[in-house]
Amino acid sequence: MAQEHPDRLVAAYLKNRGYRQSEATFRKEAVVSTAAPSAADWASRGEASVPDFILFYNEHEASNPNAYQRSYERLRKWVEDSIDKFKLELRRILFPIFVHAYLDLVTRGLRDQAKTLMDSFKSDHIELYGQEVQRLAAVTEPHHVEENELAQNFRANRFNVQMSRYSFELLLSYLQDSKFMLVLRIVNEHISIFVESVQPADDEEGDIDTESGLTGKPTQRLETFNKQKLLLGELPPDLPFLADVERVIKEEGQNDANELLEELQKMKKEASADAPPIAYPPKRLMDVHAAIAELREARSKVQVTPASPLSICCYTFHNTYGTLQSLRLSPDASVVAGGFSDSFIRLWDVEAQKTPSSDVSTSKHGSRRLVGHAGPVYATSFSADQRYLVSCSEDQTARLWSLDTYTNLVVYKGHNYPVWDVDFSPQGWYFATASHDKTARLWSCDHIYPLRMFVGHLSDVDAVKFHPNGGYVLTGSTDRTSRLWDMQRGECVRVFKGHTGAVQTLAFSPDGRTMASAGDDNAVMLWDISSGKRIKKLTGHTGVVYALEFSKDGTVLASGGADNSVRIWDVKKAETKELAAAKHHHAQQPHHRHADRSSQSLLGAFPTKRTPIYDLAFTRTNILMALGTFTLE
């Protein structure tokens, strides 16, 4: 069977091109049977991407300009008429077929047919793929296809679709019976279907399954890809340093020394086996005092649980005229850094502010400007010891600032397009940037060139975040995926797929096992990192989500965004619920989901007057700080 393939292909090619004599000779020599392979043949294989389909490629049909429209229309009708159980799965295949049919028509210069196709079926896909459809609708000339980034993404990568075996068989036999060779060809060339040997899931969100879509990983199944080993454990404690801290505490002999030592003992125990090996420069005496202050704050931590609700302090910035673009609170909640579109960064010492809180503080006291960038500053990040600030800007650079001297220390050039986001490693020393050039890069403070480049996203990388143990970097992109990268190897180790809009913000739980992502689709999603599976989708926001943050004990997630509100979600409750559902799923039992699932894990929604929330941070005492700018409209 395997040897026959090329022979048959050649025969079909000769026939198509009209080389009748050659074909006859070839058939004689190669003994190729003219019979078509049966549907059972395909069904026995796992993947649909079988070269056999090319045999059915029909020159006559392809030359008919209305064939695409007709085939798509009939396929769509068939899918909509099929029973509900398979409908959801079959629907997934419509979008890639639609896109490629449209691109085919455009490439062949059939502008009117392309336009009719777009106009008649656009509305089907607006909900899930609104932005893509709008961008593609603008593509009307063959040379646009060549240069359009999105079109090229579709052309160059296979669109992953997951469906059950039965649905797949249904689809194949339908396409074959009705002789939809054009569609078959598209399925063949541009779609890779993963056949699952399970029953179709009764999932009401069937359209937003976590595996279909473009990931740029055509050959590998996401599921197996996401099984790579990860080291998510916490870093081993730096024992010599802790010994130093202990010595200093004893020397100073303050009255809360015993309590601090107690807290210190806890830190020593918190080591786990699976921590990534990463080199850091040795700590200095200066860090000891910071560590003691941190211990003291950790002592007075407030428990945040769903039962004991939390307090939120809001910093509202006024008179920004839309120029303030990013806000970041320092780890000890004493300094706020704001990035302006006028290319400078401004630091406010919020701890030193002495004016009563109801009055707007207009004094320049406690505010400093860092001037150096040549474009809007999109993000800033403080180092853990709060002696450095790193910022990124539209001018394609990242800059390191000293917070002792308030001067620019280093300019990091490497990205060739605007840099959207930057994040310092929780341990300091390293930082990562995300850029419009579709890459994220890892830098260390003492090198002016990047140490690693994380390449693989299909569109802008909008957000970047370090794993708490400093060994991994998480990125979120306009291609609707989030990816986890191994810092050592510089390779992608997890792909999280499921958002229906760009991923704008990310957060890790403090134990490093769970992560949250959110963005343009107004939904917050919780993911289990080791399995790469979605735990929970939290809906409720009515605008883009700009900020996410886990509480220090990881039980509560806070989110804030353009809808002028802060929302608090219960992380644990969400987990138990969805896991139970997953069990049902494996046992192939029908399960019921409540319509208001999301509202069940919503613990509270706190609206601000007219202040979109730019940043959220839990202080070490577990009080939530929300930062935003007051907008006039």
Next chain:
Amino acid sequence: MSIFTKDSVTAIADTAGISLKEDVANAITQDIEYRLREIVHEAGKFMRHGKRLRLTSEDVNHALRVRNVEPTYGWSAGKASKFQLITQGTQQIYYVDEHELDLEDMLNGPLPPVPLDVAYTAHWLAIEGVQPAIVQNPSPAEISARNFAPSTIALHATTAALSHGLLLQQQQHPLMQRVQSDALIKSALTKELQLYFEKVTEALVSTSEELRSLAVQSIAKDPGIQPLLPYLTQFISEQVSQNVRKLHITHAMMRLTRALLDNPNLFVEPYLHQLIPNILTCIVAKRLCDESATQDHWALRRYAALLASHICTTYGATYQSLQPRVTKTLLRAFIDPVKPLSTAYGGLVGIKALGEEAVRILLVPNLLMFGERIRAVIDEMEEDGKVGRKHEAQMCKDAVVEIMTAHAKQMLLDRQASTAAAAAADEDAILGDPADDVRTEIENQFGIFAEPVCNALFPPMNGSR
């Protein structure tokens, strides 16, 4: 579909002195649309990262720069460009209206004002999971307008204490401690609010009707006076207790109360317990003016009664004991024979304002007794010739007649409806005329008020008699 027309392309080409052929213009139009969409898409990214919801010309320039195109100049003044339309023959042309500026004038003119510096305020968005009702947070009305879950909104009176800066929670965080200590000191009002309070209170006790209504209007609408609420309630209490005989002041205070209740931005609930006694005073007080014969204190009683019923209907569901307490006071004022008739009148209108149900349960059973009292007063006074008390009794009588007429009318309608229903159900049944039933009932229960009520209720029958 096409956002850019071929005409625009030819028009733009004309301005550059190029005349385009039909098919060239077509091709260019297609391409322009594609380019424009791509640029707008790209600019959208810059807008998103700038955390704005409105695209600016700067965003477009950044997008052009990313695409290696020269950015546009002269559009980033911060002002939105207004397009003007001119029609030239059949052609419609839009252009930006730009003024020529004289450099001399610019240089000699005064400098534009310096924009305000960026500043920040810190405030509590939530304390222990409850959102305090302070100026920096949206008012309950705004929140409900935005469809937020009511469970997260403060409904406790304790949180109201936060509104004037008395933070109750003890926080460990150094920053929080500072905020707390600050808050205790700064419970003083801002200058502006103090000034406002002075002006408003002055206007309210002034004799000018115009000033008073202006003040009331302002309070009913102003969104920023939550911090003044405790002071205003205090002010009402003081004024009512001190000036109980000065009609224009008590009346103004009632209007002020009404305004406070009407203002959608105010969170009045914690202060209800201070407001209600004042209202009740204005309903049932023994004397509300010096010259009861000439001054119309009855109107004030009626106004206050409406106010009380408004509070009961609005907040009755939240505070279960509210309406029973108000009703009790009013009923006592009505039936206690020791109390003067003016108080009884207040009780009457108060109960009436509470609705038909209150009238049926509270007034009707006591009518016979009250009627005797009124008759006694009227008869007695006939001899003395004391006009004042007689007038009071007459007012009470008129009020009762009015209330009972409405009540009887309602009763009659109900009976008629039920009779009709019964008749429809059982056609053979012989039912008495509902009007007769009602009439007997009125005569049995209403005592001395029966006659005028019947007269008002059945005028045609009167005529036939």
